[in-house]
Amino acid sequence: xxxxxxxxxxxxxxxxxxxxxxxxxxxxxxxxxxxxxxxxxxxxxxxxxxxxxxxxxxxxxxxxxxxxxxxxxxxxxxxxxxxxxxxxxxxxxxxxxxxxxxxxxxxxxxxxxxxxxxxxxxxxxxxxxxxxxxxxxxxxxxxxxxxx
Amino acid sequence: xxxxxxxxxxxxxxxxxxxxxxxxxxxxxxxxxxxxxxxxxxxxxxxxxxxxxxxxxxxxxxxxxxxxxxxxxxxxxxxxxxxxxxxxxxxxxxxxxxxxxxxxxxxxxxxxxxxxxxxxx
Numbered sequence: 001x002x003x004x005x006x007x008x009x010x011x012x013x014x015x016x017x018x019x020x021x022x023x024x025x026x027x028x029x030x031x032x033x034x035x036x037x038x039x040x041x042x043x044x045x046x047x048x049x050x051x052x053x054x055x056x057x058x059x060x061x062x063x064x065x066x067x068x069x070x071x072x073x074x075x076x077x078x079x080x081x082x083x084x085x086x087x088x089x090x091x092x093x094x095x096x097x098x099x100x101x102x103x104x105x106x107x108x109x110x111x112x113x114x115x116x117x118x119x120x121x122x123x124x125x126x127x128x129x130x131x132x133x134x135x136x137x138x139x140x141x142x143x144x145x146x147x148x
Numbered sequence: 149x150x151x152x153x154x155x156x157x158x159x160x161x162x163x164x165x166x167x168x169x170x171x172x173x174x175x176x177x178x179x180x181x182x183x184x185x186x187x188x189x190x191x192x193x194x195x196x197x198x199x200x201x202x203x204x205x206x207x208x209x210x211x212x213x214x215x216x217x218x219x220x221x222x223x224x225x226x227x228x229x230x231x232x233x234x235x236x237x238x239x240x241x242x243x244x245x246x247x248x249x250x251x252x253x254x255x256x257x258x259x260x261x262x263x264x265x266x267x268x269x
Contacts, residue, residue, distance in 0.1 A: 044168045045247035046227050047155050078176075078236060085178030087208075091235050092174045095243070099170070121168060123245065125233040137235065 064106030171212030
């Protein structure tokens with residue numbers, strides 16, 4: 001609750017966070033959509049067993065990670081949600097952005113090394129805490145890429 | 149829709165791998181529940197409010213994942229994994245992911261023989 005009060009004092013920051021945060025998010029999402037479309041031919045799944053047909057080909061580990069920061073508006077909106085309960089939509093979009101970015105980076109690495117698919121993909125999330133509020137979240141994703 | 153956390157379904161074979169599907173949600177309970185939970189922490193025991201919160205959130209995430217799978221035209225999700233991470237105090241992110249596939253009965257698929265291990269699309 002104290003957190004919300006502190007947030008109320010910093011109304012201008014929330015406003016700046018809302019405007020620029022929104023712009024940054026929308027641009028990020030647009031970029032992601034483009035890159036994802038370009039990577040559509042690289043398959044991705046979390047099955048552990050690579051089929052016999054592919055087992056003779058060279059395989060290697062690919063990784064991707066991204067740290068995305070929250071903005072003042074997101075923290076404020078989530079703080080309000082914390083009072084009334086319900087889904088924190090601002091944080092949900094933050095998480096999915098980070099995850100998509102990490103996956104895209106992994107797939108780009110796979111594509112660069114001429115892989116056709118990535119198997120046994122796993123995702124890890126960690127919170128990078130600021131002094132009073134969450135500073136950002138990190139998503140790390142890794143898997144086994146198999147050459148074309 | 150078949151949802152399992154194994155990589156195979158007995159009696160079925162994978163015809164096509166559709167790719168990774170996922171669902172997530174970040175939820176919080178209203179502040180009253182947080183206060184009750186704080187009091188409960190003095191004596192210990194189950195935090196029912198939070199148990200409920202996590203159950204609801206997991207279901208929500210699962211439904212979103214299934215929605216994605218359906219969109220891809222899959223009829224099963226294999227190797228489903230749940231992950232939980234705390235973003236801020238009093239709120240948790242529930243994340244679920246799996247591989248969307250099209251499966252068929254093992255017996256009735258002479259036509260698609262040899263196609264089982266196609267690269268995921």
